[in-house]
Amino acid sequence: MAGDFSQVGIGWTVGMPSGWGTYGVNLAVELARKNLVPALFLASKDIRLTPAQMKLLHPALTAQPDWHARAKRGGLKVDFPMLLSLGDGLDFYDVLSGTRGIPTVGIPFFESATIPEANVSKARTFDLIVAGSTWNAEVMARHGVTNVRSCFQGVDLDLFKPGAKTGRFANRFAVFSGGKLEYRKGQDLVVAAFKRFYQRHNDAVLVTAWHNPWPKMAAQGLSMSPHVSGPPGLTPEGRLDVPGWLRANGLPDAAFHDLGAVANADTAPLLREVDLAIFPNRCEGGTNLVAMECMACGVPAALSRNTGHLDLFADDNCYSLDMQIPMGAITNRREWEGWGESSIDELVTKMERAYTDRADAAKRGAAGAAFMQNWGWPAQVSHLLAVLREFS
Numbered sequence: 001m002a003g004d005f006s007q008v009g010i011g012w013t014v015g016m017p018s019g020w021g022t023y024g025v026n027l028a029v030e031l032a033r034k035n036l037v038p039a040l041f042l043a044s045k046d047i048r049l050t051p052a053q054m055k056l057l058h059p060a061l062t063a064q065p066d067w068h069a070r071a072k073r074g075g076l077k078v079d080f081p082m083l084l085s086l087g088d089g090l091d092f093y094d095v096l097s098g099t100r101g102i103p104t105v106g107i108p109f110f111e112s113a114t115i116p117e118a119n120v121s122k123a124r125t126f127d128l129i130v131a132g133s134t135w136n137a138e139v140m141a142r143h144g145v146t147n148v149r150s151c152f153q154g155v156d157l158d159l160f161k162p163g164a165k166t167g168r169f170a171n172r173f174a175v176f177s178g179g180k181l182e183y184r185k186g187q188d189l190v191v192a193a194f195k196r197f198y199q200r201h202n203d204a205v206l207v208t209a210w211h212n213p214w215p216k217m218a219a220q221g222l223s224m225s226p227h228v229s230g231p232p233g234l235t236p237e238g239r240l241d242v243p244g245w246l247r248a249n250g251l252p253d254a255a256f257h258d259l260g261a262v263a264n265a266d267t268a269p270l271l272r273e274v275d276l277a278i279f280p281n282r283c284e285g286g287t288n289l290v291a292m293e294c295m296a297c298g299v300p301a302a303l304s305r306n307t308g309h310l311d312l313f314a315d316d317n318c319y320s321l322d323m324q325i326p327m328g329a330i331t332n333r334r335e336w337e338g339w340g341e342s343s344i345d346e347l348v349t350k351m352e353r354a355y356t357d358r359a360d361a362a363k364r365g366a367a368g369a370a371f372m373q374n375w376g377w378p379a380q381v382s383h384l385l386a387v388l389r390e391f392s
Contacts, residue, residue, distance in 0.1 A: 003389035005080040009039040009067075011096045012085035012107075015047030017213055018180065019109070019289050020085065022264045023153055025053065030154075030381040032056040039080070040064040041071050041096060048263035074098045081105055081388045083130075088112045089335075090119040090145075103127030103391040109285035110136060111184055111307075113328065113337035115143045123147075128391045130384065132286035133308035135338060149387045152287050152311060154380035155296045155372055159268045162298030162369050166273065169257075173204045173355055174274040176299065178267075178290040179281070181210035181232065181240055183221035186280040186304070186342065191249050192227040193280070193347040198255050201355060206251070207274055208242055209290075211261035215240045227344065268297060276354045276361065277301040280321055280342035284308035292375060295368035300361040302350045306340030317367040319350040 008031050014024030021044060028038035038060045049057065070076050075098045082101025086092060086108035106126040115123075120143050123129055129148045131137035137150045175194060179185045187210060194206045212218040218240060219231040232245035242258045259270065271277070277294040279301060287308050294301050295318065302319035303309045313320060324340030327333070354361040 003392050005036075005102070005388075005392055007037040007039050007078075007080040008385075008388070009041065009078055009080060009082040009099075009101055011041050011083055011099065012093075013042040013044055014040055015044035015049070017044075017046075017211060017261055017263075019286065021047075022289055025049065025057075025264070026154065026156060026377050027381060027384075028060060029053050029056050030377045032060070033378070034381070034385070036385075039067055039078070041067045041099075048265065050265045053265070071096050071099050076100070078102070081392055083107050084126075086110070086123075086129075089115050090123050090140075092119075092122060103388065105130055105388065105391075108132070108136060108140075109308075110139075111283045111285045111339075112335040113139050113339075114334045115140070115145070120145055128387070130387065133284070134311050135307045136285055139338070151384045151387060152375070152380055153289055153292070154377035155289075155292050155375050157296060157373065157376040159265060160271070160293045160296035160372075161268075162366075163269075163272045166269075168270075168273040169205060169207070169275075171203065173201060173276075174207050174257075175204060175351065176207045176209070176271065176274040176277040176294065177279075178209040178277070178294070179279070179288070180212040181215075181218045181222070181242065182212060183224055184281065184283050184339075186282050188222055188225035188228045189280040189342055189344055189347065190278060191246065191251070193278070193344045193351065194255075195250055196344070196348050197351050197355075198251065200352075202255075204255070204355075206246070206256040207259065207270075208246075208256060209259045209262055209267065209270075210240070210242055212240055267293065271297040271299055274299055275358075276351065278347065278351065279309070280304050280347050281309065282306070282327060282341060283336075283339045287311045292372060295365075296372040296375070298365040298369040300354055300365040301368060302347065302354075304340055304342045307338050312371075314367070314371050316364055317371045318364055319354065321346055321350065 031038045078101045086106045088110045106129045109132045123145045131150045177190045222231040233241045277299045304321045321342045323343035323346045327339035328337035
C-alpha cells in the first residue's frame with residue numbers, strides 16, 4: 001500500500017557529540033516509540049543514551065553493523081524511506097553513496113547560501129529534500145530546487161523543561177553559551193560581550209559548552225575574528241583549550257565555568273541552573289537545537305535574528321538581537337549570504353536588561369518554554385512521517 005512502511009533508514013552517525021548526532025538519537029527514539037524500526041547505518045562508538053533510550057534502541061543498535069556492511073557493498077536498495085544527510089552546499093557524503101529507499105530523502109542543514117550547480121542537479125534526483133529551517137528551504141528555492149518540504153527538529157520535552165535551581169551557581173548571574181566552538185557560532189562575540197559585562201558585574205559567570213570534535217577547524221575559523229586575541233589553542237590531548245582561550249582574552253578564572261563535553265541527556269539540569277542563554281550566531285542551517293533546549297527549560301535566551309533562528313521568534317519569547325550586519329553583502333562572499341554579524345553593543349545591552357529586570361527575563365523564559373511545547377519530538381516526527389508517506 002502506498003505510504004505504508006514499517007522502517008525508516010537513518011543515514012548519518014547517530015549519537016556523535018553534535019547536532020546531527022543528537023538529531024539521529026531523538027529521531028530513532030521517536031520512531032521506535034511509534035512502533036517503526038529505525039534502521040541505523042552509522043552509530044558513534046561513544047554513544048551516550050539514557051536507560052530508556054538504550055532499551056528502545058537496543059535492537060536497532062544490534063542490527064546497525066549489518067546495515068553498515070550491506071551499504072558498504074554498494075547499490076543497496078531498501079523498501080522503506082531512506083534518509084541521507086547532505087552537507088554544506090548540498091554536498092552528498094560518499095559513505096552511503098548508492099543507497100536508495102522508497103522514498104530516497106536528502107536531509108540538509110547547510111550554512112552556505114551558495115549551492116554548486118552540480119549539487120542542484122543531484123538534489124533533483126532525490127524523491128524529496130527535507131529542509132531543517134525556512135531559511136534553508138528559501139535558499140534551495142532560489143537555486144531551483146523545488147522537491148523540498150520543511151520539517152524542523154524537535155526537543156525532548158521530558159528532559160528539557162522548566163524546573164527549580166539547585167544552587168550550583170548560587171549568588172552568581174550565570175550566562176550560558178553552547179554549541180560547538182567555531183566562527184559561525186559567534187563565540188568570539190560572546191567573549192567580547194561578556195568581558196565588558198563582567199567588568200560591570202563581577203557576580204556574573206560565563207558557563208560554556210563549546211566542545212568541538214574537530215578542534216583544528218574551530219581554531220582556524222576563529223582566527224578571522226577581530227574581536228578576540230587569536231584562536232584557541234589545543235590541550236596536550238588535542239582538545240580545544242577553552243579555559244586557556246578565555247584567560248588569554250582577559251577573563252579571570254572566577255569569570256567562567258567550562259563544562260567541556262557533556263552528553264545531550266545530561267545538559268537539561270545544567271541549563272536550569274543558568275539565568276540567561278546567549279546565541280549571537282552568524283548562521284544556523286537548522287533551528288539551533290541548543291537554543292531550543294534552553295528555551296524549553298524556561299531559560300531566557302538572546303538570539304541573533306538571522307537564518308535558521310528566524311523560525312524561533314514569537315512575541316517576547318526571547319531577546320532579539322536585531323542589529324544584523326549582512327556579512328555576505330559587506331564581504332562579497334556569496335557563501336555568507338544571509339549571515340548576520342550581531343552587534344556586541346546590543347548583546348551587552350540585552351544582557352544588562354536581563355540582569356536588571358529579572359521579572360521581564362522570567363516572563364520571556366516562560367514564553368519561550370510555552371512556545372517550545374509545540375516543538376516536541378513526537379509532533380515533529382509525526383510531521384516528518386506524514387511528509388514521507390506522501391512520497392512513498
